[in-house]
Amino acid sequence: DQQVKQNSPSLSVQEGRISILNCDYTNSMFDYFLWYKKYPAEGPTFLISISSIKDKNEDGRFTVFLNKSAKHLSLHIVPSQPGDSAVYFCAADGSSNTGKLIFGQGTTLQVKP
Amino acid sequence: NAGVTQTPKFRVLKTGQSMTLLCAQDMNHEYMYWYRQDPGMGLRLIHYSVGEGTTAKGEVPDGYNVSRLKKQNFLLGLESAAPSQTSVYFCASSYARTGELFFGEGSRLTVL
DSSP: OSEEEOOEEEEEEEEEEEEEEEEEOOOOOOOOOEEEEEOSSSSEEEEEEEEOOOSSEETTEEEEEETTTEEEEEESSSSSSSGGOOOEEEEEOOSTOOOOOOEEOEEEEEEEE | OOEEEEESSEEEEOTTTEEEEEEESOOOOOOEEEEEOOOTTEEEEEEEEEEOOOOESSOOOTTTTEOSSSSEEEEEEEEEEEGGGGGGEEEESSSSSOOOOEOOOOEEEOOO
């Protein structure tokens, strides 16, 4: 059973608009969440993270929101740029202090010029 | 600065053949990981290591073995390849127990 789910396989937005990528998890023991970005033929690269003691973390155009009661997190990209077109994975730290991450299936974002 | 390097990048095997994927990192990271990526499945952890000489099973360890004889290297072995092991394999390393993983570019393996 998938503990981290990204239910939208793809998302298409216009350049300059907001992109919202969603992620749900089932295990309330998860205490650290991360977003990774992946371009074709490259490895994933770290984008932004959030600890369960926070409900928001911001880094430039990227903001991650965490709703622990709903077991839901989202990544907001504002404004979206064509270079943001990639696959985005959310991940949860599945076992405290081991760095073992559990990844969602990924959402392919396309930002149209 | 090479970061995490995986070799080979591509490989085609026949069922039953064996092979080893090599991962090397030059960041002096303690933690190293092997993941596989399959369509619609995200990345799944195969094995990981929390330091030189240590290894542990991840989510999908069956059919794979690993070794961490040197801190900078993490080897993933397939003793008898099966078509179900056709996948893209990613190695990653990290300094801290939680946080940012640095990934290699991936190794695409096809088992016929």
